[in-house]
Amino acid sequence: MIARLIAFSALAATLAGCATTTTAPVSIARSNAVEARWKGQSAGPFFAQFGPPASDTVSGDQTLYTWRGGRRESLGNGKRGPWQSCSVQLTVSSDYTIRAVRILGDRPTSKGRTFCEDFLAPQQQG
Numbered sequence: 001m002i003a004r005l006i007a008f009s010a011l012a013a014t015l016a017g018c019a020t021t022t023t024a025p026v027s028i029a030r031s032n033a034v035e036a037r038w039k040g041q042s043a044g045p046f047f048a049q050f051g052p053p054a055s056d057t058v059s060g061d062q063t064l065y066t067w068r069g070g071r072r073e074s075l076g077n078g079k080r081g082p083w084q085s086c087s088v089q090l091t092v093s094s095d096y097t098i099r100a101v102r103i104l105g106d107r108p109t110s111k112g113r114t115f116c117e118d119f120l121a122p123q124q125q126g
Contacts, residue, residue, distance in 0.1 A: 035102075038090075038098050043090060043096050046098065050067065050120065061094045062092060065089065066104070070083055071084060084119075085105065086116035087105035088102065
């Protein structure tokens with residue numbers, strides 16, 4: 001009986017430790033450099049540069065566009081690296097101005113930024 005109680009207590013403590021540990025997705029834990037780059041801009045240049053949206057939904061006087069894109073890096077010698085992708089939702093007003101950018105899918109890169117940041121809001125070379 002005591003052995004069961006000890007085993008149950010150990011299991012409960014282990015599960016409690018797991019329940020209190022959380023990891024936030026990259027897009028929530030970081031400031032949104034993509035939104036900082038595109039908020040207030042016309043959606044036209046965004047779609048002209050990166051391609052058309054995958055879908056759109058009208059919501060009142062604004063439209064929610066879901067955009068997906070990506071690329072493969074060349075590793076040289078005719079080899080290609082893994083597919084890197086980015087997915088964002090643009091909130092666009094009736095005058096076609098981007099009001100918000102929400103990152104839906106992203107991956108960190110080895111440079112300390114994310115693929116969406118590098119692809120949609122690259123840092124300026126100084």
